[in-house]
Amino acid sequence: MAKQLDYNTMCEIFRRFHDSEPEPKGELDHVNAYTLVVAVALSAQATDAGVNRATRELFKIADTPEKMLALGEEGVIEHIKTIGLYRNKAKNVIKLSRILVDEYGGKVPSSRAALVSLPGVGRKTANVVLNMWWGHPAQAVDTHIFRVGNRTGIAPGKDVDAVERAIEDNVPAEYQRHAHHWLILHGRYICTARKPKCAVCPIEDLCPYEEKTI
Structure with a gap:
C-alpha cells in the first residue's frame, strides 16, 4: 500500500x-434512474459489457418497476441468464421493484439510506446511482x-x-x-x-x- x-x-x-x-461516463446502459439501479445491481460479479448485452432487450420492454413486475421473475431470468448469479439477481430485481411501487410510488429514492434498503442494492450500488443520476459526489x-x-x-x-x-x-x-x-x-x-x-x-x-x- x-x-x-x-x-x-x-x-x-x-x-x-x-x-x-x-x-x-459510466459504461452501464440505462434510460432512467430505475434501469440504472437494476443495471448496477446486475453488474455484481459481472462485466458492464455482459450486463449491457443482457439488458438491451429487457429495458425495451421493462423500463419501470411496474413493467418489470408484469414481466415476472421467470421473464427477467430469460433476459439475464447469461449473467452470473442470475436467479438470485432476478429475484432481487422483482423484490426491489415491488418495494419501489408499494413504498415509493414507482420512483427511485434519492437517499443512500433508502437505496441500500432495497434488495440487491449495497452501498456501492447506491453510490453509483447517487453519482450518475443525481450528480452527488x-x-x-x-x-x-x-x-x-x-x-x-x-x-x-x-x-x-x-x-x-x-x-x-x-x-x-x-x-x-x-x-x-x-x-x-x-x-x-x-x-x-x-x-x-x-x-x-x-x-x-x-x-x-x-x-x-x-
Whole structure:
C-alpha cells in the first residue's frame, strides 16, 4: 500500500484526468434512474459489457418497476441468464421493484439510506446511482478503484470503506463528482491488475508504484 499522496500531487493527477476526459461516463446502459439501479445491481460479479448485452432487450420492454413486475421473475431470468448469479439477481430485481411501487410510488429514492434498503442494492450500488443520476459526489469503490487507490497512493486503505473515505478526504473538491469514474476507467484500461500499462499512463511520473512495466 502506497502512502497518501500530498495535496499538490493530487491536484495535478486529477487535473490530468480532467484534461483527458472532462465528463467521464459510466459504461452501464440505462434510460432512467430505475434501469440504472437494476443495471448496477446486475453488474455484481459481472462485466458492464455482459450486463449491457443482457439488458438491451429487457429495458425495451421493462423500463419501470411496474413493467418489470408484469414481466415476472421467470421473464427477467430469460433476459439475464447469461449473467452470473442470475436467479438470485432476478429475484432481487422483482423484490426491489415491488418495494419501489408499494413504498415509493414507482420512483427511485434519492437517499443512500433508502437505496441500500432495497434488495440487491449495497452501498456501492447506491453510490453509483447517487453519482450518475443525481450528480452527488458519492464514491463507489469497486475492485479497480481499490487497486488504483492503493497502488498509486491516491486513496490508500485496507478495505473499500477506507478507500472511499480517503477519496472523500483527499481528492480536491472540484474533482469529487467525477473522481470515481476517472479512477474506474484508469483501473480498467491503464492501471490493470496484472500488467499495468505504465508506458502510456498519464500520471506515471507522479505514481510511486515500484513494479512499473516501463
